[in-house]
Amino acid sequence: MDIETQPERKCDRRSLRSQRLLRRALAEELAESGDLARVTVAGLTERAGLTRRTFYSHYRDIPDFIERVEESVLDEVRTHIDAIAAAHLEDLYAHIDAAEPASGSVELLTYLKDNGELIGALLGPGGDPAFIEKLLVLARGVVSERMQTGIFPDALGTFFDYYLSSVIASEVGIVQRWFSNGLVESPETMARIMTVVAFVRPGDLYGKPIDINVPAYGLKLMSMKAAAHTTESDIPASERTEGN
Template sequence: MLRRALAELVSDGEDVNAVTVAALTERAGLTRRTFYTHYRDIPDFIEQVEANILDEIRARIARVAAADLASLYRNIEELEPAPGSVELLAYLKRDGAVIGALLGPGGDPAFVQRIMDIARDTVADRMKTGIFPGVLGAFFDYYLAYVVAAEMGIVQRWFARGLRETPETMARIMTVAAFVRPGDLYGKPIDINVPEYGMKLMGLNLFGPLDDATDDADIKEDFNG
């Protein structure tokens, strides 16, 4: 009841940081004594609500992250979503009232960042599997930030549009979105040899010293042969 009341208050235009115990309990039809039996204050209530949601999201992102490129390519060819993605989006929609409130304009920006941090930490190791060493380091770090922020943006836009599309439709869109290049939308794909480009950037010393675990000789040997 308190979660529903929070969602209603924020959806009505109240900023989540301005919600009071009095307003929350009145909207929920509960007493302040009931609230304080379970929570210290509003920040503690928000923290517990978000922690519960993040635990659910973390478990579902882990299933999505377990997919390898070969399976993703097969799914895209067959117009199927990435494994686990429908379950993740179905959960977001099922708990959509409070999640949408937290993700929206009056919500908690820190909550959005925490979701992205979970996604980044969960998929990072899988994305490094089989990758060319020359694109690790800063190049990979920024690429991963780009992918995670883009997917988060799609989710926020889905909520802003009122969750019109089904989780199945959104899962298909998000599965292929990371592989779309701007030129693809205009029939003019731009083919870039990313490992070679990464090597050129490193040759310009744009990123500073290499990781201690990798040196120029190792990368050039891998790239050339």
């Protein structure tokens, strides 16, 4: 080993250790106070057994610290979601038929559970609502392009936009529920649930499934929207604003 690199590597290890201690302290602070707004540099460093100088050598302030912690978590989550989204629909159907989780889903949920103290605190009532929104945006961005591959064009537009929002919100909501329940179920069990839940329709639970021609329904909605827009454009602007 190059002797000149040893001090630098020791410094890197100390830096990583300090950041891990601060992340753990953040989770503990949130679990105890239940309010992200009450987190302070003094409280974090005292709990982590570090100096304020150490904190400021890595971060400008608490908002900067929170943002970078969240970015680190989201980068890891993105990697796992990319792996899940890479699967073909035929593969997903095969996994469901075999009561097996989608490829990559166990790994994602294992990561969430392994970092449950911090992620649970961010997702919880005292956490950061912006983190949940970032998670939704991340999942939507990764899944959207993949889901549109091979979709009948008439099913796109407004219908697809809200459908995707529903699916993403549902999956994130399941994760939040899992955390609020204390992560009782294993990542494998949760992965199986989340793999199939998007395909379950309310009627299925009552033995009365309903078949919907989604492309035809999407086309109908688009036609209705176009007709409404045309009708409104035919009305003089002065008349459209009189009742407002």
